[in-house]
Amino acid sequence: MSVGVPALALEKITCRFAARDGGEAYTAVADASLTVAKGEFVSVVGPTGCGKSTLLNIAAGLLAPSQGTVSVFGDRLIAENGVNRRAGYMFQADALMPWRTGLDNVIAGLEFRGVPRSEAVMQGEAWLRRVGLSGFGDRYPHQMSGGMRKRLALAQTLILSPDILLMDEPFSALDVQTRQLMENELLALWAEDKKSVLFITHDLEEAIALSDRVVVLSAGPATRPIGDFKVDLPRPRDVSEIRMTPGFLALHREIWAAMKEEVLKAYAAQKAA
Amino acid sequence: MTRLRALQILVVCLLVVFWYVMTAPGLIPPFYFDKANRAAFFFGEPQKVFWVIVDWFATGEIFGHLAITLLETALGFLIGAAVGLVIGLWLALSPTASAVMDPYIKGFNSMPRVVLAPIFAVWFGLGIWSKVALGVTLVFFVVFFNVYQGVREVSPNLIANARMLGASRRQLLRSIYLPSAMSWVFASLHNAVGLAFVGAVVGEYLGSSRGVGYLILQAEGTFDINTVFAGILVLTAFALALDAAVGAVERRLMTWQPRASETEKV
Ligand SMILES: Nc1ncnc2c1ncn2[C@@H]1O[C@H](COP(=O)(O)OP(=O)(O)OP(=O)(O)O)[C@@H](O)[C@H]1O
Numbered sequence: 001m002s003v004g005v006p007a008l009a010l011e012k013i014t015c016r017f018a019a020r021d022g023g024e025a026y027t028a029v030a031d032a033s034l035t036v037a038k039g040e041f042v043s044v045v046g047p048t049g050c051g052k053s054t055l056l057n058i059a060a061g062l063l064a065p066s067q068g069t070v071s072v073f074g075d076r077l078i079a080e081n082g083v084n085r086r087a088g089y090m091f092q093a094d095a096l097m098p099w100r101t102g103l104d105n106v107i108a109g110l111e112f113r114g115v116p117r118s119e120a121v122m123q124g125e126a127w128l129r130r131v132g133l134s135g136f137g138d139r140y141p142h143q144m145s146g147g148m149r150k151r152l153a154l155a156q157t158l159i160l161s162p163d164i165l166l167m168d169e170p171f172s173a174l175d176v177q178t179r180q181l182m183e184n185e186l187l188a189l190w191a192e193d194k195k196s197v198l199f200i201t202h203d204l205e206e207a208i209a210l211s212d213r214v215v216v217l218s219a220g221p222a223t224r225p226i227g228d229f230k231v232d233l234p235r236p237r238d239v240s241e242i243r244m245t246p247g248f249l250a251l252h253r254e255i256w257a258a259m260k261e262e263v264l265k266a267y268a269a270q271k272a273a
Numbered sequence: 274m275t276r277l278r279a280l281q282i283l284v285v286c287l288l289v290v291f292w293y294v295m296t297a298p299g300l301i302p303p304f305y306f307d308k309a310n311r312a313a314f315f316f317g318e319p320q321k322v323f324w325v326i327v328d329w330f331a332t333g334e335i336f337g338h339l340a341i342t343l344l345e346t347a348l349g350f351l352i353g354a355a356v357g358l359v360i361g362l363w364l365a366l367s368p369t370a371s372a373v374m375d376p377y378i379k380g381f382n383s384m385p386r387v388v389l390a391p392i393f394a395v396w397f398g399l400g401i402w403s404k405v406a407l408g409v410t411l412v413f414f415v416v417f418f419n420v421y422q423g424v425r426e427v428s429p430n431l432i433a434n435a436r437m438l439g440a441s442r443r444q445l446l447r448s449i450y451l452p453s454a455m456s457w458v459f460a461s462l463h464n465a466v467g468l469a470f471v472g473a474v475v476g477e478y479l480g481s482s483r484g485v486g487y488l489i490l491q492a493e494g495t496f497d498i499n500t501v502f503a504g505i506l507v508l509t510a511f512a513l514a515l516d517a518a519v520g521a522v523e524r525r526l527m528t529w530q531p532r533a534s535e536t537e538k539v
């Protein structure tokens with residue numbers, strides 16, 4: 001594995017949310033540490049509501065942790081001073097600007113950086129083609145399907161070519177075929193210029209197929225990593241083919257054994273609440 | 274559709290006939306007033322009202338007055354909307370300022386602002402500006418509250434996404450807060466333009482030398498009820514036209530908003 005400073009390092013992060021009615025604060029994440037090396041593809045899996053999005057928001061500098069530090073390529077990230085400028089973030093929820101057309105959404109980041117419009121439009125068209133949306137650039141988000149909006153958001157993030165990619169269940173709204181296409185596309189991109197990726201999913205198969213490393217989180221409250229599995233399947237991979245290999249199945253069995261208990265715990269807790 | 278139109282026209286015809294039958298002197302024996310021409314004195318007569326309107330348009334007399342009323346409405350709307358937009362953005366983005374100003378905004382909003390008309394007449398004279406001022410105070414609050422709401426309701430996700438894409442504070446204002454606020458302003462556009470119109474007409478009615486409100490005021494002074502009704506009808510038609518124009522502008526500017534049903538009939 002690569003040595004030197006990691007692209008992203010979360011150290012002993014604790015995150016408490018104050019309760020609205022002055023009751024006891026909710027500890028979403030407790031004492032969690034997580035690093036992503038340069039060029040590494042790390043997936044985080046965990047039961048629903050365990051604090052995956054919270055961790056990602058902290059890594060993005062959108063949320064200040066109650067305790068602990070975040071470093072980006074060795075530099076301390078302070079949320080109060082602004083967001084993580086080296087990272088691109090693909091959100092779990094819809095975050096497109098409804099008053100901009102597809103193309104204008106894709107090139108928003110370039111526009112914020114002062115790239116001339118003609119240049120931005122050229123890049124935007126290219127990206128629309130890459131995510132299979134050429135010809136839909138003049139449609140507004142409400143005129144697109146959920147999956148199309150997801151792909152638009154992907155183009156919006158990737159067009160800026162960030163060093164670190166934070167992705168929060170980006171493909172969960174896509175059908176299986178499109179999803180595998182996008183996953184392969186993401187892998188190709190990642191292989192091209194070795195970005196560092198922190199990828200969140202609740203789909204263990206997806207996590208294994210894409211990643212170098214899979215981190216399993218415990219059920220909430222007070223979530224922390226309880227397992228860290230190296231995936232040394234050969235690259236380049238094809239996500240649909242790799243699922244059939246014995247190496248993949250063995251890993252899946254191993255990680256699922258670690259996860260299962262936490263998933264059941266989370267389910268029981270949410271049912272009781 | 275055409276059936277509906279026919280029924281709508283029928284209603285108007287019936288109303289006019291009813292109006293004519295009840296007011297034409299001597300057509301039916303008086304049953305409420307003691308003299309035959311009294312009903313016409315109080316309620317006017319449809320054919321006379323019609324001829325007043327025809328006369329106004331034939332001589333072109335009405336156009337100058339309409340233009341003045343339109344100018345007052347437009348200025349009242351534009352100034353009120355601009356001030357409402359700026360102050361709404363400012364208060365929505367600055368919690369301290371909004372906390373300090375809150376009671377004053379509430380108080381000023383609860384005040385029946387039409388009572389300001391005489392004061393404006395003293396301050397700004399009997400020209401168009403006292404009417405514009407009245408329109409501004411009416412329009413301001415509609416726009417202000419909508420902008421304030423619009424900025425407060427912006428999804429935090431949208432802001433987070435724009436920040437991650439590298440938007441500065443100014444860019445956030447321009448590409449997120451402003452468009453979001455504008456969508457709320459447009460939702461209240463009909464209301465705001467209507468209020469600017471009310472401000473103009475009420476202002477004219479309370480003291481002026483030109484405008485459709487002035488025509489009504491003058492006719493009332495000489496008990497010329499037919500002209501009063503003619504003025505009211507012209508104002509109504511004008512308000513409808515204004516509303517249609519606003520609707521057209523709205524459709525052009527708000528193409529990005531989802532509408533209830535957009536499927537095409539085959
Ligand atoms: N702003 C907040 N205030 C209070 N509690 C919060 C807040 N944000 C998240 N939480 C709580 O923190 C916990 C973790 O939330 P988070 O969104 O990180 O879950 P998640 O792992 O992303 O879940 P999912 O897989 O369903 O997206 C949840 O129990 C949630 O209720």
Ligand SMILES: [Mg+2]
Pocket residue numbers: 052053054092168
């Ligand atoms: Mg989440």
